Amino acid sequence: MAVQVEREPSPEFWTGGRRRRKPTLEDRLIARMLAPWLDEELARGIGASLSAAHAARAEQLTGERERQRVARALDRLVDRAQNPRPAYPSPLLPPCPEQVRDAMPLILSIRSRLLAGQPLAAQGIARLKTLLRDRSGACYTAGGEGALTVALQEVSELLGAEQ
Numbered sequence: 309m310a311v312q313v314e315r316e317p318s319p320e321f322w323t324g325g326r327r328r329r330k331p332t333l334e335d336r337l338i339a340r341m342l343a344p345w346l347d348e349e350l351a352r353g354i355g356a357s358l359s360a361a362h363a364a365r366a367e368q369l370t371g372e373r374e375r376q377r378v379a380r381a382l383d384r385l386v387d388r389a390q391n392p393r394p395a396y397p398s399p400l401l402p403p404c405p406e407q408v409r410d411a412m413p414l415i416l417s418i419r420s421r422l423l424a425g426q427p428l429a430a431q432g433i434a435r436l437k438t439l440l441r442d443r444s445g446a447c448y449t450a451g452g453e454g455a456l457t458v459a460l461q462e463v464s465e466l467l468g469a470e471q
Contacts, residue, residue: 329360331360331363331364331367332360335360335361335363335364336364336367336368338360338361338364339361339362339364339365339368340368342361342365343365343368344441346361346362346365346434347365347369347434347437347438348434348438349362350362350365350366350369350430350431350434351431351434351435351437351438353431356430365430365434366430366434367430369430369433369434369437370427370428370429370430370433372425374433375422375423375428375433376422376423378422378433378436378437378440379419379422379423381437381440382415382418382419382422382440383419385403385408385415385440385447386408386412386415388400388402388403389402389403389404389405389407389408389409390405390408392405401443401448402448403447403448404447404448404449404450404456406450407446407447407449407450407454407455407456407457408447408456410453410454410456410457411454411456411457411460414457414460414461414464415460417464418436418460418463418464418467421464421467428467428468429466429467429468431466432463432464432465432466432467432468433467435462435463435466436460436463436467439459439460439463445459446458446459
């Protein structure tokens with residue numbers, strides 16, 4: 309009697325038996341233009357195998373250039389929380405200093421992981437980008453003590469989950 313073991317479907321399963329091709333220049337350009345939407349979908353767990361644009365965006369997110377960009381965005385978040393500027397010259401919403409201060413160990417840990425060059429999951433980077441971009445989210449609102457810490461713990465877990 310044979311016992312069948314359940315496992316994750318192979319990438320070929322999602323592509324109708326074909327191996328996914330390497331993203332073309334057109335795929336990469338489309339992924340760049342649709343980045344905010346693709347990031348949202350990747351952050352929610354929609355796989356990179358859904359389309360060539362998703363695959364190209366996942367590749368972009370995990371690349372060195374984008375990882376450095378996200379690390380700089382974390383630096384700016386910390387700088388703006390520690391050195392608030394007058395509201396008049398800047399239309400940008402300032403981050404919540406308490407949330408950022410409480411989450412500082414996680415911010416520094418995630419930043420160092422982004423710059424370390426080791427493989428990280430696209431879903432985690434996408435979730436971090438959407439968290440930083442959400443002006444009504446945990447980075448920018450004082451509501452919910454430790455909300456940013458909780459959100460960054462989830463990001464940290466997702467970063468380690470290879471996809």
